[in-house]
Every structure is written in C-alpha cells, then in structure tokens.
Amino acid sequence: MKIILTSEVSGLGTAGDVVEVKDGYARNYLLPRGAAIRWTKGGQKDVEQIRRGRKIREIASIEQANDVKAQLEGVTVRLKVRAGTGGRLFGSVTPADIVSAVKAAGGPDVDKRRIELSTPIKSLGSHRISIRLHPEVVANVGLNVDAGK
Structure with a gap:
C-alpha cells in the first residue's frame, strides 16, 4: 500500500x-x-x-544540529513529578514534560516529536534520553526525576 x-x-x-x-x-x-x-x-x-x-x-544543517546538541548536553535537566511510595510515579514522564523541563533549565527549544524514549519513565532517579536533532545527530541528555509538585 x-x-x-x-x-x-x-x-x-x-x-x-x-x-x-x-x-x-x-x-x-x-x-x-x-x-x-x-x-x-x-x-x-x-x-x-x-x-x-x-x-x-526542522534543523537545517548538521552544524546547527551539533550546536544544539552541545547546548543540550551542557544542561542539567531536572523534573519534579508526583510520586508514591517506593519511588513509583503517578503516570509516566511524557515528551512534553521533558521539553518543558529542558526549557526551564535554560536549554534550547526542542520539538517533542524529536524525543525518543526507549522505555517509559515511571520511576524517580536518573535517566538517559535521546533527542534526534537531525537524521545523523542524536543528543543524549541526562534527566533527573525528583519527587515534588
């Protein structure tokens, strides 16, 4: 088809x-x-x-994507979410949550469709997320999920 x-x-x-x-x-x-x-x-x-x-x-060139990658990897992204006992979250962290956390941390604007989560984030702690900025450039960003809100 x-x-x-x-x-x-x-x-x-x-x-x-x-x-x-x-x-x-x-x-x-x-x-x-x-x-x-x-x-x-x-x-x-x-x-x-x-x-x-x-x-x-879209990000036009590889050079521009590498610049955005450097900005993203230089930012510490922290996200406060509601969590129950044992560190389990109520729901999961969505790409939209990650975009707002990156923006709040002083990072560049990122399209939520570019965020690739291999598994849903449903627990507190440190996680690695991938952001595909260009077909050849992927930024790996650390995300710290803390209890709050």
Whole structure:
C-alpha cells in the first residue's frame, strides 16, 4: 500500500515522504495512529504542505544540529513529578514534560516529536534520553526525576 507519512516513523521516513508498506502495517498501525494517510493523486498536494511545515520546524544543517546538541548536553535537566511510595510515579514522564523541563533549565527549544524514549519513565532517579536533532545527530541528555509538585 502506498502511503504519505504525516510524522516521522523510525526506520521508515519523515513527514511528507511517500512510501510503500505492507497493507497490514498501514491499516493496523500507521493509519489508526495518525502517522500516515493513504496516498491519492489529490493527496499529493498535502505532501507539499507537510514538507513546508517540516522545513520550518526542522534543523537545517548538521552544524546547527551539533550546536544544539552541545547546548543540550551542557544542561542539567531536572523534573519534579508526583510520586508514591517506593519511588513509583503517578503516570509516566511524557515528551512534553521533558521539553518543558529542558526549557526551564535554560536549554534550547526542542520539538517533542524529536524525543525518543526507549522505555517509559515511571520511576524517580536518573535517566538517559535521546533527542534526534537531525537524521545523523542524536543528543543524549541526562534527566533527573525528583519527587515534588
């Protein structure tokens, strides 16, 4: 099935890319999550609009991505969340929470869709998060989750 990606999908492409995938993967995973739309001739107009929006948000060059990476890795990110006994959180830390914590720590603006969490953060303590700034540049940032609020 031919689809148009509306957001970045790891291992497949970025927003605005037209890709061919298996029918089941598109029907059961990509389309219900809003990560893609079906390709049509009329949908080709949407591709240009998606690409324009991506170009505005994206970091243009590797040098710029490396500058942002240096800024991010130089910042100590602390996040205060509600926690129960034993250090378990009520819910989990979301990418939006991480973006606001980076901003509060004096770091640069980061798009929440760039944050990659391998496993959900559901406990207090120190965690490592990856922020994909460019297809070739990934910033690894330390996140300290403390009880508070």
